[in-house]
Amino acid sequence: QVQLVESGGGLVQAGGSLRLSCAASGRTSSSYAMAWFRQAPGKEREFVAGISKSGVSTSYEDSVKGRFTVSRDSAKNTVYLQMNNLKPEDTAVYYCAANLFSLLRAPGYYNFWGQGTQVTVSS
Numbered sequence: 247q248v249q250l251v252e253s254g255g256g257l258v259q260a261g262g263s264l265r266l267s268c269a270a271s272g273r274t275s276s277s278y279a280m281a282w283f284r285q286a287p288g289k290e291r292e293f294v295a296g297i298s299k300s301g302v303s304t305s306y307e308d309s310v311k312g313r314f315t316v317s318r319d320s321a322k323n324t325v326y327l328q329m330n331n332l333k334p335e336d337t338a339v340y341y342c343a344a345n346l347f348s349l350l351r352a353p354g355y356y357n358f359w360g361q362g363t364q365v366t367v368s369s
Contacts, residue, residue, distance in 0.1 A: 248272050248358040250342045255363030258332055262367075266327040268342030268360060279345040280318060280325040281305075283353055284338035284365075293351040294340070295327060305349055309335070332367045340365050 254266040268280065281296030295306045295316040304316050315328040325342060340363050343356035350356075 248278070248344050250344060250358055250360035252340065252342045252360040252363040255340060255365045257366045257368065260332060260334055260367055260369050262332055263328070263330045264332065264365060266329065266340055266342075266363060266365070268325045268327075270323045270325070270344065277320075278358075279347065279349040280316075281343050281345065281349065281351075281356065282316065282325075282327045283341045283343060283356075284336075285341070285362075286335075286338040289338075291341070291353050293353070296349045296351070297325060298349045303349060305351065329365070332365075334367045334369045336365060337367050338365060339363065 249272040251269050277299045279298050282294040283291050284294050285291040295314050297304050297316045297318050301318050313331045318325045342360040344358040345356045
């Protein structure tokens with residue numbers, strides 16, 4: 247019942263920044279744990295960052311700690327991923343996902359997924 251649409255991806259130089267947005271629509275109850283995953287060529291989809299329903303708790307994959315910040319704006323029904331000091335290894339398709347229950351790292355727990363947005367970081 248929830249539709250998620252990612253935006254904000256693109257090509258950026260190493261050390262640069264991008265802000266990804268995920269706009270949610272289509273469900274009356276709009277409080278979900280939200281997470282960002284990414285999938286690089288030849289690799290499994292992996293957890294990047296997530297935020298709880300309340301926005302109080304956040305979680306980050308170790309390689310992005312200190313560089314990425316996840317946040318949400320409940321009024322806009324949108325979750326963001328601010329990506330700073332980007333590295334070539336951050337290159338991947340980034341997906342937004344929503345979880346009815348709580349913030350977890352395994353993709354199987356997430357009920358709704360966006361189509362993804364490509365992030366490419368050049369060296």
